[in-house]
């Protein structure tokens with residue numbers, strides 16, 4: 001293969017995806033910072049591959065990213081085929097594993113102390129998950145890890161595109177309700193599995209839910225048959241298989257840890273995180289996105305964000321306003337109701353809030369049948385008070401996941 005030198009990386013956002021919060025410096029109590037243990041059947045270790053088969057040493061770029069060329073070896077075992085993605089932590093490269101003769105995805109973490117530290121936590125979490133995920137169906141599998149030229153490298157099974165990328169490339173055309181049901185069920189099973197291990201992902205979002213396969217089918221898009229779409233196509237793509245897995249465990253925490261700080265990507269943040277009132281976060285907050293396709297709360301400001309939630313989901317309960325702590329009390333008037341619209345910073349901000357539809361209307365715009373069940377499920381998952389919010393296991397028992405199966409005579 002011809003070697004193509006990449007001299008410049010597209011580190012700036014090329015799409016409008018919501019950007020993540022800055023990574024936290026981890027005040028992580030044991031056992032999370034203990035070095036990951038080797039688990040049977042998996043090679044782990046520190047490799048120094050300066051001998052044959054590795055490219056000449058070259059300096060990292062200014063952000064601490066590894067500089068590579070397509071077609072060259074990363075280490076003698078792994079040949080670089082393409083760049084699959086990039087995140088806060090580093091870059092993910094598609095590589096060929098010369099030993100196992102298979103494609104893999106390798107996350108090459110930036111050579112910066114806090115990211116290296118967080119990568120070690122991710123490895124520890126991935127190994128814990130692998131020990132318990134017997135069918136290997138819920139979370140991406142770690143195959144190997146090593147330290148290479150001051151970059152922690154994590155080798156994963158290669159998966160397909162994220163739900164975010166799939167929807168974006170498909171002009172955000174919504175998925176059919178039966179696919180949403182299947183994706184939602186798997187997502188909740190993965191979350192329930194993590195919660196059983198007392199782990200909280202804290203960054204669930206469509207970017208971190210990957211389809212296992214890249215294969216897709218083209219189907220006529222009846223909704224658009226009479227109108228021309230942005231890309232002029234009357235067809236939409238649907239994944240050939242609905243199988244999904246979670247990725248990105250770099251922010252995972254234990255549910256007994258102190259969560260008194262801001263977590264998760266802004267657009268999918270739960271109200272107790274915005275308001276800083278209640279320290280427990282259950283990440284199913286993001287589930288409604290499967291059907292909507294775009295982040296609903298396009299905002300960068302806490303008060304506006306809470307006002308948007310009120311618009312879509314109804315008023316915040318008074319007891320949450322009363323319980324607001326020092327960081328959050330400024331968003332409330334006399335401690336009883338949201339300081340909105342009085343506290344709005346501009347007319348545009350007020351307009352952005354007023355133009356949002358209510359949750360039932362959003363769902364009915366996109367769903368032809370099962371809308372009632374889906375609305376009820378989402379209202380349960382999006383309840384403001386985390387104590388009342390449906391837990392993943394409870395949500396899995398919701399009629400949205402069983403009604404149709406019963407109709408077709410499947411055992412539920």
Ligand SMILES: Nc1ncnc2c1ncn2[C@@H]1O[C@H](COP(=O)(O)OP(=O)(O)OP(=O)(O)O)[C@@H](O)[C@H]1O
Nearest residue numbers: 084085086087088089090092105156157158159248
């Ligand atoms: N196993 C995999 N198979 C295929 N693509 C992957 C895999 N893992 C990651 N990717 C791609 O790389 C991107 C970045 O991965 P990941 O989210 O783990 O990195 P990150 O630096 O931790 O990102 P973030 O800034 O969201 O924390 C993903 O959005 C996805 O497109």
